[in-house]
Amino acid sequence: xxxxxxxxxxxxxxxxxxxxxxxxxxxxxxxxxxxxxxxxxxxxxxxxxxxxxxxxxxxxxxxxxxxxxxxxxxxxxxxxxxxxxxxxxxxxxxxxxxxxxxxxxxxxxxxxxxxxxxxxxxxxxxxxxxxxxxxxxxxxxxxx
Numbered sequence: 001x002x003x004x005x006x007x008x009x010x011x012x013x014x015x016x017x018x019x020x021x022x023x024x025x026x027x028x029x030x031x032x033x034x035x036x037x038x039x040x041x042x043x044x045x046x047x048x049x050x051x052x053x054x055x056x057x058x059x060x061x062x063x064x065x066x067x068x069x070x071x072x073x074x075x076x077x078x079x080x081x082x083x084x085x086x087x088x089x090x091x092x093x094x095x096x097x098x099x100x101x102x103x104x105x106x107x108x109x110x111x112x113x114x115x116x117x118x119x120x121x122x123x124x125x126x127x128x129x130x131x132x133x134x135x136x137x138x139x140x141x142x143x144x
Contacts, residue, residue, distance in 0.1 A: 021060045027053055032117065033075035045073045052076055052086060066098060068106050077119040085109060085127060087116035095119065095129060110140045
C-alpha cells in the first residue's frame with residue numbers, strides 16, 4: 001500500500017498532552033500539511049519557507065531539507081518507494097515530483113492552476129489533488 005497504516009493496540013487511548021516536535025523555527029508559519037511514511041519519517045510542507053522539512057522517526061532534529069523551485073507548497077505525499085509529490089502552490093499552479101533516485105530538478109506531474117490542499121496517490125498510481133478555489137478534486141493517472 002502507498003501509505004502508512006499504523007498498528008494500534010486494542011486498548012490504545014488518546015493522550016491530550018501533545019508534545020511539540022517542530023516549531024516555527026523549523027517549519028515556518030502556517031505549515032499546512034504533513035505526511036508520515038512507512039519508516040515513520042515526518043515530512044512537513046514548510047509553506048512560508050518554500051521547502052519540505054523531514055524529521056526522521058520521531059526525532060525533533062531535521063534530518064533533511066528538500067529545497068527546490070517551490071512557491072508556497074501546501075501539501076506533500078510520499079510513495080512507498082520514496083518519491084515525493086509536492087504541491088507547488090497557487091503561484092506555480094502545479095504538482096511536482098521529486099524522485100528519490102533522481103536529485104535533479106523536479107518533474108511537473110500535474111498542472112492545476114490552483115493550490116492542492118491535499119495530495120494522495122492510491123494503489124493504482126492515481127494522483128489526487130483537492131483544490132482550494134476550484135472546489136474540486138482532480139485525478140491524474142501517473143503510469144499508463
